[in-house]
Amino acid sequence: MIYSLQDVSKTYSTSRAVVHALDGFTFDAEPGERIALLGPSGAGKTTLFRLLNATLRPTSGTLQFDGTEVGAMSGRQLRSMRRRIGTIYQQYYLVPSLTALENTLCGRLGYWSFLHTVRSAVQPMKEERDQAMEALETVGLSDKHCCRADELSGGQQQRLAIARVFMQDPEVILADEPFSSLDPSLKETLASLLIVLVTNSRRTLVATLHDVETALRFFPRIIALRDGRVAFDKPASEVDRTTLEALYSDHGESKTAPVSQTQEADDIESRCAPVCTQ
Numbered sequence: 001m002i003y004s005l006q007d008v009s010k011t012y013s014t015s016r017a018v019v020h021a022l023d024g025f026t027f028d029a030e031p032g033e034r035i036a037l038l039g040p041s042g043a044g045k046t047t048l049f050r051l052l053n054a055t056l057r058p059t060s061g062t063l064q065f066d067g068t069e070v071g072a073m074s075g076r077q078l079r080s081m082r083r084r085i086g087t088i089y090q091q092y093y094l095v096p097s098l099t100a101l102e103n104t105l106c107g108r109l110g111y112w113s114f115l116h117t118v119r120s121a122v123q124p125m126k127e128e129r130d131q132a133m134e135a136l137e138t139v140g141l142s143d144k145h146c147c148r149a150d151e152l153s154g155g156q157q158q159r160l161a162i163a164r165v166f167m168q169d170p171e172v173i174l175a176d177e178p179f180s181s182l183d184p185s186l187k188e189t190l191a192s193l194l195i196v197l198v199t200n201s202r203r204t205l206v207a208t209l210h211d212v213e214t215a216l217r218f219f220p221r222i223i224a225l226r227d228g229r230v231a232f233d234k235p236a237s238e239v240d241r242t243t244l245e246a247l248y249s250d251h252g253e254s255k256t257a258p259v260s261q262t263q264e265a266d267d268i269e270s271r272c273a274p275v276c277t278q
């Protein structure tokens with residue numbers, strides 16, 4: 001088991017209220033699984049994501065990574081865990097003034113000593129440079145290796161973020177809304193690319209997604225969250241329109257501001273329409 005969560009809860013205490021972002025959350029993930037996390041706004045997806053990449057700790061319950069309880073890890077073990085997890089964010093978090101090649105090399109930062117980092121900034125070692133060029137080649141960006149990140153288009157920046165994470169060579173990739181800022185055809189291309197890369201290298205992929213169609217098309221397992229709990233955990237082939245309507249409608253218990261009837265209807269329609277055509 002790469003992840004094992006038992007009865008995990010996460011509570012935020014603010015000056016105004018105590019928010020139960022996750023409430024008794026349980027699931028296991030095997031190495032090599034591809035899991036999409038779905039759910040309405042405020043369901044707890046980001047909180048779960050941050051628990052999985054160990055930037056947050058559960059308030060209660062146990063979270064194990066590869067058989068070790070994360071809460072009991074030493075600083076060294078935590079750093080080692082984080083090296084084994086690569087994260088792709090919606091905002092990419094590239095360094096705008098660095099070239100595509102330099103941004104790709106940044107994927108190795110977690111492995112480098114301070115001195116090695118300084119040396120690599122001046123003159124990367126040939127082996128690392130070759131690896132970075134290979135990663136750029138894989139995502140179709142080798143001809144852009146000298147371009148600054150801020151000279152690349154949105155789709156190219158997302159390709160670069162994927163190249164960087166593969167340069168890190170993690171066992172697990174966590175992706176937070178990785179395609180949401182891309183237009184539909186680019187979304188399709190990059191989702192296919194990421195899935196091929198992940199599947200070929202037998203890595204685990206867990207992604208939060210807003211887009212139900214992408215989730216059902218590319219992820220065999222869907223875990224849906226609502227009000228901090230598992231609403232369902234099923235194979236994508238068993239997720240139907242009724243299940244999705246139940247997930248995205250009836251925000252009675254939602255901790256976020258309610259959406260208007262019309263807006264909510266449009267929202268459900270846009271999420272479900274592609275499913276109905278399959």
Ligand code: ADP
Pocket residue numbers: 012013014019020021039040041042043044045046047048255256
């Ligand atoms: P999602 O990603 O599904 O939109 P989140 O995990 O961001 O859900 O949020 C779950 C709940 O926790 C929401 O009610 C949100 O307002 C609350 N929340 C998230 N982060 C914080 C925080 N840092 N402080 C207080 N409340 C938070």
